[in-house]
Amino acid sequence: MRSGRLLPVSLISAAILAHEVLLMRLFSIIQWHHFAYMIISIALLGFGASGTFVAFARRPLVERYPAAFAASAALFGIAAVVSFAGAERLPFNALEVVWNPWQLGWLAASYFLLMLPFFFGATCIGLAFSCYPRQIGHVYAFDLIGAGIGALGTVGLLFLVFPSTALRLVAALGLAAAALAATGMARHRWLAVGSLGLAAAVTAVWLPPSLTALGPHMSQYKGLRLALEVPNARVVEERSSPLGLLTVVESPTVPFRYAPGLSLANTQEPPTQLAVFTDGDSMTAFTAYGGNPATVAYLDRTTAALPFRILERPRTLILGAGGGEQVLLALRAGANTVAAVEVNSQMIDLARHRFADFVGGIFSRPNVRSHLAEARAFASTTRERYDLIQIPLLDSFSAAAAGVQSVHENYTYTVEALQDYLAVLRPDGVIATTRWLRVPPRDILKLFATATVALEAEGVVEPGRHLALIRSWNTATLLVAKSPFTAEDVAAIRGFAAENFFDVSWAPGISASDVNRYNQLDQEYFYEGAVALLGPERAEFTERYKFDIAPATDNRPYFFDFFRWRALPELLTLHTQGGAAMLDWGYLILVATLVQAAILSAILILLPLWLGRRLFARAVHRLRAGLYFLALGLAFLLIEIAFIQRFVLFLGHPLYAVAVVLAGFLAFAGLGSALAARWMAAVGRGSAVRSIALAVVVIAFLATSYLFALPLVFERLLALPDAAKIAVALLLIAPLAVFMGMPFPLGLGHVGARSEAFIPWAWGINGCASVLSAILAALLAMHVGFTGVVAIATALYLVAPALLAGWWDRHDRQTSQGLVPDRS
Amino acid sequence: MPPLAQCQALLAAALAIAVAVVSTSAPAQDRLAERAAMIETIKSHAGSAPSAVEAQGIDPAVLKAMGNVPRHLFVPEAQRGAAYRDRPLPIGFGQTISQPFIVALMTDLIKVGPGDTVLEVGTGSGYQAAVLSPLAAKVYSIEIIPELGHRAAARLAELRFDNVEVKVGDGYYGWPAHAPFDGIVVTAAASHIPPPLVEQLAKGGRMVVPVGGPFAIQLLMLVEKRRDGSITTRQLLPVSFVPLRGGRVR
Structure with missing residues (x-):
């Protein structure tokens, strides 16, 4: 042919x-x-x-x-x-x-x-x-x-x-x-x-x-649509890339005045702004700046300004610069140098070129440098050392509130990430992270727990002396210091909070009588959580808490997943009484998707298979053959997705990871498939099951050794240029993928030789399994981590050949005795 | 004019008046049972003692006001069937009419008295203003989206909520001409509370701000200006929820 x-x-x-x-x-x-x-x-x-x-x-x-x-x-x-x-x-x-x-x-x-x-x-x-x-x-x-x-x-x-x-x-x-x-x-x-x-x-x-x-x-409820409902608001620029659609909007009649976490003590109106929406939501703003720091004095009264109270002319690293609000704050606060890291090149281009005049050229100042990089990847590879690392709010409040991100891996807020950040801090340096305030607390306590574990992993005995947490009515800022806070630091933190009507929820030496003063909660969950997480009852508290606040790790990087099954009945009862915001829908939607996919798979594939059982495929043990292709479909995608997640850190960008890993797996599996075809042509069909067995053993060996070897390889090669890292990634994927491309065509050839009618079924089952697997991979990774996902996939591969082997032998024996081979 | 014609004219006029009376009073009478059921639902939610409700429950005057406002006339035609269900409903332009329970909580939290002047930022459908109308001396409401503002103003006028004044504009600056306000309701989401609103809040006044998405209120923020001018805020959950299993934190 x-x-x-x-x-x-x-x-x-x-x-x-x-x-x-x-x-x-x-x-x-x-x-x-x-x-x-x-x-x-x-x-x-x-x-x-x-x-x-x-x-x-x-x-x-x-x-x-x-x-x-x-x-x-x-x-x-x-x-x-x-x-x-x-x-x-x-x-x-x-x-x-x-x-x-x-x-x-x-x-x-x-x-x-x-x-x-x-x-x-x-x-x-x-x-x-x-x-x-x-x-x-x-x-x-x-x-x-x-x-x-x-x-x-x-x-x-x-x-x-x-x-x-x-x-x-x-x-x-x-x-x-x-x-x-x-x-x-x-x-x-x-x-x-x-x-x-x-x-x-x-x-x-x-x-x-x-x-x-x-x-x-x-959707009319997305920020962009809402903004454009305002009279005279209009889109002034639009950029698109796989990372998102950026839409810049000006609204001269009713100006944007975006300043989350702004103190009630502030009296200044923010200057003119342009809103930048990513995919119609997640707003960041370009703020008009003419070079006079007094026009942006209001920024001093946001919770994110806290670190500038205790650091003198800090060398500042901003992980997620967006429209530059934090750059402006750093410049106003007298930062020595500012490194602004942003993952979206089009955002950088808008800020540095298209709207450079509007933002007063802040990104082109001699002491400001823009870096196109993913936050974590930048922190792991930079040779610079900083006094302050700012991790600002970039996600929209509604996204945070709806639990939209819960099923996304995020390497910015893991224990290992905080350790990486601590490593690039100078001895008196501080990490400042700002999050939306949610009540009862979820992300902020999880961040607090993560920081505590990271500090302990760095050998800190009393992590509480390195942490400070303040909150306004809608944001909270956590400081993580490399060295313990001094008495002067603590006094400055308290002073800053008091001036701005912010509450101190944790600082060294704080007591219950100091908290919950300005933004009163019916109970000071944040302080109580902090005390519990720093004390001996940490494990018990984490276990008893109705949201999952156990620290995220690189193996289970789901920082925004707070869902716990046992809280579900209570939350479902409360959801129409005003408790809808407490349910994190991301996880539930994932589960619902899996259930739907399973049901629809059964209706679309298993039911017709059963109905048509008399029409064809009599020569095939349909259940076992079906399970074989199901197992392969599941295992292939589980490994592929686990590797995509793993390579995000190495390749420095989720997009590179998806593109390189997906293309690598598919193309090399295609090569493996072609090799398998040649191999079968050479040795004959009878040895298919043995060949499959050989292939899966190699897959199991490679997948398992990668689990242990990859972190070490990544650590050593992280500093290579992008092109070299992509080449390394493809080289690593190649052998595994080549063998993963074999079991499907070998099995299909094997079964097809008995019943050509089964071929389309196998293709359909494999397709459905891939769908289930994509959802399952995310769910499993949230529970057992990537290591667990790869282990499950390996087990599925190892079981697969046995599903084909048994009935094939028996079938040959039975047919030789003149029996009907297949009655499932 | 011949007597018969005169009679006919009189009759016609009487009929016209009757029709007019019926058409304005009918809506208020309409769907009374549903409204009563809605009030019961609100009471039952409030009874489970969320932090946003004080011990004595929601003020009966608030419930009475809600019982008299024909909520179904404040929602789009397509949503009228669901008007009295305890849920938020879409009203177009990405806006919603809040869940009745949340409206009750917000109205209750600002403790409006008969002589009070209230400011609302974000008129939306006009329903919140209508509920405030019988409780306050004067209600001023500002809407950013012209279509919504004009529609709400016409509806409120038609239903004779005469002490409500609606204007279309930027809510950030409040309505200085009528300040200070004894109560302020901010229904439009904002990344921060506009300083002019804090300024226009009377001493002893209360401002309430719902925090959350359009269909999921997370909490209600209550801003109080004390007699000495100092400001405190309280963050109140609309539901009773303890984040720790088996009791309260510590």
């Missing part, structure tokens, strides 16, 4: 992966990230449905393979645009689900619409497997390599074009795959190729803008 025949498989596979990555982006903009995740994982069940469809309609479709492939790929292209246009018009309001469960009906409608492109795209690949049962290794290789290119390509593409344009290009790619496939048609070939090619070209260049426009469909 000429490889050219399989090129459409690569193209459609690239388009599917690109569409998946893109939908994540699109829904993060119009809804919120966790709902985006939910919608897309369910949509991916289109894979499972396509497996069922192809299994039933295999014969007529395979007979007309080029035409069926072309039609399906064309439908993918059309559905990619139309389903999204339809889904974004549904009046689904994520925030209202608590109050009105009927909202879930709209969510279900989104699932159905968004499933369509995945259904058509996966049908193409399922057809290819069915049409070339003897070249499964090759088909799989083309599929995986296409997927790898699609994933990496979309990330690259999103740097160049807006998501709405990318959606057009993905649809065009589907149509191009259709045109290419149509070249194999027996009749009407050139008519089909010509019209599909033309459709691809037209789609790539132009579509009615209303089909792909995002703005009008963004």
Whole structure:
């Protein structure tokens, strides 16, 4: 078979992966990230449905393979645009689900619409497997390599074009795959190729803008939409990258006056500001500055200004500079030098160039340096030493309040991160972290616990002497000092708090009579929590607390996950009485997504499999073969996702990690699949199970040794330039991925030789397992850490060959005795 | 004019007046049972003793005021069916009408007296202003979004909440012409409390600010200006919740 025949498989596979990555982006903009995740994982069940469809309609479709492939790929292209246009018009309001469960009906409608492109795209690949049962290794290789290119390509593409344009290009790619496939048609070939090619070209260049426009469909409760409701407010600049859509808004009639944590003692109105929204939310501001520090005096009266009271002309590092509010504060407070670290290059560009005059050129001053880096990666590699590390508030209050980030790993607030920060501090240096105040406390107590453990790990005997916590009515700032606070420091902290009506919730020497003075809580949870976390009852307190405030670690970096099952009944009872804000929805949504995906998988895959049991696949032990492909699908994704998380730290950016690890795993697994095909051609099919066994043993060995070796490798090579680190990452992934690419085609060839009808099922089951696995990986990592996730995946790999081995041998024995082989 | 025609004209006028009376008084009479049930729900939530409710419970005058305001006329047509359920409802423009229980708490917290002047920042649907209307001498309300402001003003006028005055504008500066205010309700979310509002709060006055998202109030902040001019704030949970299992912290 000429490889050219399989090129459409690569193209459609690239388009599917690109569409998946893109939908994540699109829904993060119009809804919120966790709902985006939910919608897309369910949509991916289109894979499972396509497996069922192809299994039933295999014969007529395979007979007309080029035409069926072309039609399906064309439908993918059309559905990619139309389903999204339809889904974004549904009046689904994520925030209202608590109050009105009927909202879930709209969510279900989104699932159905968004499933369509995945259904058509996966049908193409399922057809290819069915049409070339003897070249499964090759088909799989083309599929995986296409997927790898699609994933990496979309990330690259999103740097160049807006998501709405990318959606057009993905649809065009589907149509191009259709045109290419149509070249194999027996009749009407050139008519089909010509019209599909033309459709691809037209789609790539132009579509009615209303089909792909995002703005009008963004949730009306997002900060950007709210800001634009104000008279005369308008968008003055827009930038897009895979990291987010940045929208700059000016509002001359009713100015933005963004100053979280501002004291009630302040009387100054903040100067003119431009708001910068990321994905329509998470606001930061560019503040107009003409060089006169008096115009921003109000910044002295925010909780984040506390460290400047105890440090003289500090060399300041700001981890997450955003619009530059903290840079301005540092300059006003007389910082010696300021290093402003920001992860989004477009944010830096806006601040340093587009709005440089507006912000008074603060980023271009001789003593200010901008660094494009992820916070943690910068702290782990910098050779500079600082007096102050500021970690400001960058997430929106509503995001924090809704628990949106709970399912995201975050390496900024782990025990190891705080140790890294302490390491770059000069002897009298201080880390200052500001968070939104939530009552009852969650993140602030977790941060306090994390700092305590980090200080102890650095050999500090009395961590309480290194910590200070103050709070306003809506923010809290925690100071972590490298050396114990002196009596003068404590006096300065108390003085600062008193001047601004802030409460001191912890400082060395504080007593119960000093707390809860200005912003009175019915109980001083913060002070009481601090005392408990510093004392002998720490473990008991953490255990008894109804939110999870145990420190986050690099192995379990879920700082924003506070959810505890045992608090759920009480919180559910209270949620309509005004307690809705105490439920962290992120985790629950993840669980709900998993349950839904499992149920839908059963309906889409297992039920038809059972109903059609008499029609085909009699020669295969369906349950065990099904479990085999389920185990592989689960294990592959578990390892892949655990490695993405692990490589975030090394590659210094979540985006690099996703792109490099995903592309690396897919492409090298594709190579492994091709190698397996050659191997089988050389040694014959009979040895499939043995080959699988060999492959999984190698996988288990490599995965386990990486668990132990990677942290050491990373530590040594962290200082290498980016390109070298990407090369190292790919080299590390290659051997593991090559072997991980083998069990699927080997098993499929093995089973397909007995029953070609089972091939589409296997493909569908594997697809569904990948969906479940993506959700499961996040849930498992929150509970057992990445180490646990990799261990589970290894166990699944090791069990897999046994599922195939037993029935194959027995089947041969039974058939030789003239028995019906398969009765499951 | 012939007598018959005169009679007809009189009859027509009487009918017109009757219709007018019915159309203005009917809404208030409408859905009384639902409103009574809503008040019971509020009482039962308050009875579970969250920190935002004082020992004696929510002031009966507040409950009476809420019992008289036709909430269903303050929500969009599509939401009218759910108007008396104890939940926030969307009113367009990314804004909501608060859950009745939260409205009751906020109104109760500012302790409005018959002679008081109250400022509301964020008119929204106008419902909170309508609830404040019978409790206070005068209610001033500022709305940032013109469509909402004009709609609420028309609705409040139509329903004869005559002591409420609505203007469209920037709430940051308060309404200095009518300051000082004995009570201030800030329903529009803000990253900080505008200094002019603190300034316009009368000595002994109370300001309440809900903190949280549009469909999930986290806590209510109460700002009090003492007789000596000093400021304190209290952060009150709308629910009774102890974060430690098996008792209170320490």
